[in-house]
Amino acid sequence: MTIKTILVPTDFSESSTLALDAAKDLAQKFQAALHLLHVVQDPLSQSWALESYGTMPADLLKDLETMARKDLEKALPEADRPAYKARLITEVGAPFSKIIDYAKAHDIDLIVMGTHGRGVLAHAILGSVAERVVRFAPCPVLTVRAK
Numbered sequence: 001m002t003i004k005t006i007l008v009p010t011d012f013s014e015s016s017t018l019a020l021d022a023a024k025d026l027a028q029k030f031q032a033a034l035h036l037l038h039v040v041q042d043p044l045s046q047s048w049a050l051e052s053y054g055t056m057p058a059d060l061l062k063d064l065e066t067m068a069r070k071d072l073e074k075a076l077p078e079a080d081r082p083a084y085k086a087r088l089i090t091e092v093g094a095p096f097s098k099i100i101d102y103a104k105a106h107d108i109d110l111i112v113m114g115t116h117g118r119g120v121l122a123h124a125i126l127g128s129v130a131e132r133v134v135r136f137a138p139c140p141v142l143t144v145r146a147k
Contacts, residue, residue: 001140003030007108009037009099009133012071015114015146020075022144023112024084032109033085036076037102038068039095065090096132104138111141 008023010016020036027034042061072088080086091098103111115130134141 001109003032003109005033005035005106005108005110006030007035007037007099007103007106007111009039009095009111009113009129010072010075011038011095011114012075013114013116013146015116015144017075017114018146019112019114019142019144022142026110026112027084033087034076035087035089035102035106035108036072037089037091037099038072039091039093039098040064040068041095042092061092065092095129096136099129099133100136100138108139110139111137113141113143115143115145 003026006023006027008016008020010020023034026032040061068090069088072090076084076086076088081088089102091102099111099113102108111133113130113133115128130141130143134143
């Protein structure tokens with residue numbers, strides 16, 4: 001198996017941080033490039049959004065993307081990026097589909113992502129981004145669960 005590019009989708013949770021650590025180890029061993037991706041969900045695409053907020057502030061989505069970019073920069077500081085040939089990416093949309101689309105468009109060899117390990121009821125109600133990525137990814141997926 002040749003691994004040249006590793007995609008690490010992150011929601012900045014503990015499991016995502018552990019997934020990034022695992023991906024960095026793999027990237028070093030395989031001399032692979034890291035792509036760190038955060039998908040900002042458009043608040044208006046959520047069924048509860050309009051009921052909760054009434055009207056959305058005009059710059060809310062832009063502000064969410066800016067905050068996500070800052071969090072990506074903290075997760076992988078600029079001084080570390082050259083060693084991993086790193087790319088930091090923010091996308092807007094549904095996390096599952098954006099992760100799959102990104103992996104296909106950039107010929108990703110491996111996806112390393114955190115999983116929350118929710119209970120059966122929460123999983124049935126909320127679904128699992130990680131599970132859907134495992135099912136439909138164009139490449140192998142390594143899931144990392146927080147302890």
